[in-house]
Amino acid sequence: MALKVAIVGRPNVGKSTLFNRLVGKKLALVHDLPGVTRDRKEAVCKYKDLDLTIIDTAGYEEATEGKMEERMWQQTKRAIDESDVVLFLFDARSGMQAYDEHFADLVRKSKKPVILIANKCEGKAQELGIYEAYKLGLGEPLIFSAEHSIGFDELYLMLKEFDTKKQEPTPKEDDEELSADELKKRPVQVAIVGRPNVGKSTLVNALLNDERMLTGPEAGLTRDAITSELKWKGWTLNLVDTAGLRKQAKVTGAIEKMSVESTLYAANMAQVVILVLDADGVLDKQDLTIARKVLDEGRALVIALNKWDVADKKEALDKLNDRLQTSLTQADGVPTVTISALKQRGLDKLLSAVIKVYERWNVRIPTAPLNQWFRDVQEANPAPLGKNKRRIKLKYITQAKTRPPAFYIFSSNPEGLPDSYLRYLTNQLRDTFNLRGIPLRITVRKSDNPYAE
Numbered sequence: 001m002a003l004k005v006a007i008v009g010r011p012n013v014g015k016s017t018l019f020n021r022l023v024g025k026k027l028a029l030v031h032d033l034p035g036v037t038r039d040r041k042e043a044v045c046k047y048k049d050l051d052l053t054i055i056d057t058a059g060y061e062e063a064t065e066g067k068m069e070e071r072m073w074q075q076t077k078r079a080i081d082e083s084d085v086v087l088f089l090f091d092a093r094s095g096m097q098a099y100d101e102h103f104a105d106l107v108r109k110s111k112k113p114v115i116l117i118a119n120k121c122e123g124k125a126q127e128l129g130i131y132e133a134y135k136l137g138l139g140e141p142l143i144f145s146a147e148h149s150i151g152f153d154e155l156y157l158m159l160k161e162f163d164t165k166k167q168e169p170t171p172k173e174d175d176e177e178l179s180a181d182e183l184k185k186r187p188v189q190v191a192i193v194g195r196p197n198v199g200k201s202t203l204v205n206a207l208l209n210d211e212r213m214l215t216g217p218e219a220g221l222t223r224d225a226i227t228s229e230l231k232w233k234g235w236t237l238n239l240v241d242t243a244g245l246r247k248q249a250k251v252t253g254a255i256e257k258m259s260v261e262s263t264l265y266a267a268n269m270a271q272v273v274i275l276v277l278d279a280d281g282v283l284d285k286q287d288l289t290i291a292r293k294v295l296d297e298g299r300a301l302v303i304a305l306n307k308w309d310v311a312d313k314k315e316a317l318d319k320l321n322d323r324l325q326t327s328l329t330q331a332d333g334v335p336t337v338t339i340s341a342l343k344q345r346g347l348d349k350l351l352s353a354v355i356k357v358y359e360r361w362n363v364r365i366p367t368a369p370l371n372q373w374f375r376d377v378q379e380a381n382p383a384p385l386g387k388n389k390r391r392i393k394l395k396y397i398t399q400a401k402t403r404p405p406a407f408y409i410f411s412s413n414p415e416g417l418p419d420s421y422l423r424y425l426t427n428q429l430r431d432t433f434n435l436r437g438i439p440l441r442i443t444v445r446k447s448d449n450p451y452a453e
Helices: 015-023 068-082 098-109 127-136 152-167 180-185 200-208 254-269 285-296 313-327 347-361 367-380 419-433
Strands: 003-008 041-047 050-056 085-091 114-119 188-193 226-232 235-241 272-278 300-306 336-338 394-401 406-411 441-446
Touching (some): 003 015, 003 068, 003 152, 015 041, 015 050, 015 085, 050 152, 098 127, 114 127, 127 367, 127 394, 188 200, 188 347, 200 235, 272 285, 272 347
Parallel strands (some): 003 050
16 A cells, blocks of 8 residues: 655745655646645655655645635645655745744644655755754754755655554554543553562552452562553553562572563563552662662652551651652652552552653643743753853754653753753753653754764
């Protein structure tokens, strides 16, 4: 089956020129005057070994209902809806225009895969326009010139990848944006981890309201990771009970080593990890090691303080808060819930915390408010001077992925940015967009000159 490709963008960015080059014939009218294309034009073609259906569309212009431009836009929307992949063109020479940003928002809402193409890159005058394209939030732009045959090999490889995926449909990738309804339809993978004998299996039984797991006073009863399904307030949670994790030096025997590997694998594959602590021994060195591994893998973390019914409550809470502030700074604001698995207390609060942190872990921040925040924090506290005594210029920020949220900052001199300023940005990002309690990834990238060579 042919891969359906829609070419979209504002007027006069080179859509019809690209259409003709891919099809191999001058089927679409091309002129310097904007708005020549009014209807969508389809053509079936063979591009190297790819079978493609290419759709040329009218350039997007805002218009009132009933006007010709509005009907042209309806045709463009139909082309996007019917396509397998969207080629979003912008004119790198003239840089970002208001229509580009507005159109990008509409394309993003379609949830179709997008290849961002910086067209008219035959010279050096468009470097700034390429950098500006990152604020569209559509990924890294492809350096391209439809008229001068630049970038066609790279475009072929990208289309080839989408064609391969089409042959065998797969569920949405982890970094795709999901609506609240879509998120709720997907089962949440929840691993329950901790040291031996802290009550993990008892907690699973209490949540399921069933004696599903073998429990008892003996440490190490659970050896393998066991998954059980739980329905809760419209959500489906796959609860994974795991073997207790002891200090590595104390792990002996082939069975225990396999149990540890099974637990670590379950935690790495989970989306949310519940770290169960014994209220009488809060966050000792082994607990901290487990928590750090979970956060380093990018999983969302919830701490369950078990056996709360028999604990010295004030001492346990004081110790927990102190350890979190001094030894677990990777995810400031990790949710902590006091429970008693044996008495079935605090279970709803625990599941509520799991869902809230899972939703934060999936969040995607719109590009416009993200960059407005970026400008505001730099005005309040500018980046420091670099090694050459010149202020480091941070240009744009874009969210690269979700699960966990990861961001790219583009700078002309990223090497000179101190860690303290990056921590400042991370903390401000958490507070502004309610991202407390989940791991964040912020990478500063150098905005290279694509024509340096």
